[in-house]
Amino acid sequence: MLVPRELGFLERADVDFEVWPEAMALGRRFAQEGYELALVGGPVRDMLLHRRSHDLDFCSSARPEQFEPILRHWGRDGFWDMGRKFGTLGAMRRRDDGTLVKVEVTTYRSDVYDPSSRKPEVNYGHSLEGDLSRRDFTVNSMALCVPDLRFVDPFGGAADLAKGVLRTPVDPRQSFEDDPLRMMRAIRFVAQLGFTIAPDTAVAISDMKDRITIVSAERVRDELTKMLLTDRPRAGIESLVDSGLADIVLPEIPALRLQIDEHHRHKDIFEHTMTVLERAIALETDDEGPVPGPDLTLRLAALLHDIGKPRTRRFEPGGKVSFHHHDAVGAKMTRKRMRALHFDHHLIDDVSFLVDMHLRFHGYVDEPWTDSAVRRYVKDSGPLYERLNRLTRADATTQNRRKAMMFSTAMDELEQRVRDLREKEDLAAIRPDLDGTEIIAILGIEPGPLVGKAYRHMLDYRLDHGPVDHDAAVGELNRWWSEQTEG
Known part of the structure; x- marks a missing residue:
């Protein structure tokens, strides 16, 4: 038997149906030239788990210069050799249904590692079993030789996969x-x-x-x-x-495991964070929705939203515990950690912003906002509005049913008010009713800091009052300018 029946894999008569036709075709080409070729690693593991992959990894007895012509001929839609010094070449081709299949072939290796580095000194090996021994885990140390479909599992990977x-x-x-x-x-x-x-x-x-x-x-x-x-x-x-x-x-995540005192005056922050992460994931949408999952920005924000709490925890009189400004502190910590991990600058900005803003909505629960405050919330959150709302909902983990209902109702109400306002105006692109050129002409001033100050005032006026006609905007600008000149 070629593969373990206990994993539900198909018998030999059916294996060719399960195995990628591209792998079989490539295996026949290698065999014609006298070389061994084996599908290895993740694709074999996923095959046994009845999962499909369009990126296929192979290893071979052939050296790169020997199998390069085969791969170039097979890869009618692309070829690359960036891994040549490691004995790896790659190619891709598109199926009739448009699916792109990528393959990489690596010569059998038997590497030697320098203890001060994870980069190996590449040495070619002489056997498939030797190549498999250098892989990370037994479930990735299985191979399927093609085209003869011989299953090779020297380290019991199939049994570990089953368990x-x-x-x-x-x-x-x-x-x-x-x-x-x-x-x-x-x-x-x-x-x-x-x-x-x-x-x-x-x-x-x-x-x-x-x-x-x-x-x-x-x-x-x-x-x-x-x-x-x-x-x-x-x-x-x-x-x-x-x-x-x-x-x-x-390190900011294990730091959330703060010691809980005997009176349980605050919830376990690490456990809370894990709950928020799961709740945020549950609020992701399909591809047609506003936050298609999996969404890295939302998940990182959920994971990091409370990392400022350990630094801001204070035991107050009366037995209460406070975490004042943990949102702002956490945003700075988030930016620092993500920079250290070399995340993309835009992602750092977005996640830090969400951490900084994750408490913003809480004031609405106590006292519903004016239309002006709603406009500012949408304006400030910009393209992150939908993610911010989902993070805010996920963060409401209270076990008090009354409080949970009040919070959910308030959020529903806010989102409906935003929808209503959007029918009247473009909240995401709010601009003053007068632009910089008009401000200069009306006030008769030269370009400079005063124009920027006037522009910001008119933006605040727009957020407070909504869109107004031109005469009203000019009147407000002149009123403001009079106050400035009188001062």
């Missing part, structure tokens, strides 16, 4: 010594696949967590991003914290 266990094919300490990023990958697979980490592997991660410091910020960021975009990011975050890796790569 949902992450285990390294060699001693975990050696594996993480060679490439510390594998520790982050383990956390990501917890979230992505719903797996648990084998006890010896988990101990090795905790003991060797400091090794992650030799990994570039970009690589750590990419793993965090992939984890957050899975269906179960909470499991990944909890595993990241439990392993101790979060203390190094995202």
